[in-house]
Amino acid sequence: MALLEVKNLGISFGGLRAVDGFNVNIEKGALYGLIGPNGAGKTTVFNMLTGVYQPTVGTFTLDGENLTGKSTLEIAHKGIARTFQNIRLFAKMTVQDNVKVGLHNHVKYGIASGVFRLPGYFKDEKYLDERAKELLDVFGLYGERDYLASNLPYGKQRKLEIARALATGPKLLLLDEPAAGMNPNETAELMETIHFVRDTFDMTILLIEHDMKLVSGICEEITVLNFGQVLAQGKPSDVLNDPKVIVAYLGE
């Protein structure tokens, strides 16, 4: 059984069918790509998978558990974490605190422990600091842990978002255009990082991307969306040479 099974997922906004009949099965440990021209409905799929939008039809299951119709919070607790196309960091908090918000549910100390500084507070905060260091080290951000997130350069903000999403300890990681706005060097570095994350954390990753080099370089399988419908599905080399896909991207 695949980790994520999406069956016939669709959503309408009024008369507009933004996504229609979306099917995908993602195996555990896969690096899966979701591509398509602007407005194809890629981010809408992410928003449905994270409970921001409720799908009008269809279902999706994570690890065999039906999550359709659940709230953003419940889905986050069940193990789907995401990054955002337009970066949504906690801008006025430090880099380290951003990751520690992601780690929020890994410790259980209560309000009283926090307010009166009971032993549980120190034990748990120490654990959080160690976990945050591990994660920030992966992305080479530990040196900047006390910067405000908004003061980081753009590329590092994108990395911090991934680190924060990983901190929640998800089963499935959704990356919404992780390479947007990056130069070729940064993109190459990001590809390595994504690979590294998949291997070290044994993570399953679904990513939206426009950068064809990134997609064909790291994704094992991809789905192409166009006008809310699946255009092609399969290995990158096959899909990207599919005449239908070329027409969708470049026109006839």
Added chain:
Amino acid sequence: MKKLLTKKNLAALLLIIAVYALLVACDQFGVFNRQSKALLVPIGINIMLAVSLSLLVGFLGELSLGHAGFMSVGAYAGCMFTIHMDLPMAVELPLAMLIGGVVAGVFGLLIGIPALRLKGDYLAIVTLAFGEIIRSVLNNFSVVGGAGGLNGIPKYSNYTIVYVVMVITIIVIANLVHSRHGRAICSIRDNVIASESMGIPVVYYKLMAFVAAAVFAGIAGVLYGHNLGILKPSTFDFNKSIEILVMVVMGGMGSLPGAVIAAIVITVLPEALRGLSDYRMLIYAVVLIAMMLLNNNARFNEFKQRLFSKRAARQGAKLTKEGE
């Protein structure tokens, strides 16, 4: 226990004792005249109000214009208790503060519920209406004295009691902000959607912040009533809420030391300018504007950072270098 004895905590403890020692010394050696001594309790109460509102406005990022409402609810509840009970002060006042805090907390919860659905301006209107409704109800409620006010409250408050309660308030809120719960509250301020996607129970933390802020405002209200000996609904009007909000904004959003300093300045300033009679409010307004401008000045903020945090300053320098 060892972990509590860090350099920073010891310094804070020394500061707390030193300020109190200074107050007592000034009192004993007659440095304070009657007017300035009468200001000590209001300063402490205003600090409590500013710090508790700061939790809502500065950390949760929700604009509340009804803080005087929470204060009045707590004040009336606590003072009604001491008027009708005949217990020694050492029992009565803590109990009154407890009752005032709990009653205000319940109202905090009631106001927190619409706050879950409203944002920004709309929430501000609801909290504003709440403050005004409370005031009109108190005005027309003969059991609590109506417009004439609630008389005969024993004058229990003195600067020692207020100082102790104020220090506890600051410590509780500062510790709350610097725990995982505080981080969750700040993350809601910075980005609700991201916060929820990270598994933060937004509903729970919004309500918690409203209740906590209301509880401390209520306790401050109880001390206020026991200082003056009389409570009038007209004191808890819109102006009072705005005054508290001004303290938070002037202190710099999300800065507790700033809120404390601003509370002191704004309490003392109108009194210090009393000699100027007609020009008093004019100068008060000019000073407020000047402080606002200063707070928005990049150079002044850099200076402040250097003053308060060496690590932050180092990074600031490093960032500028990278920028060059």
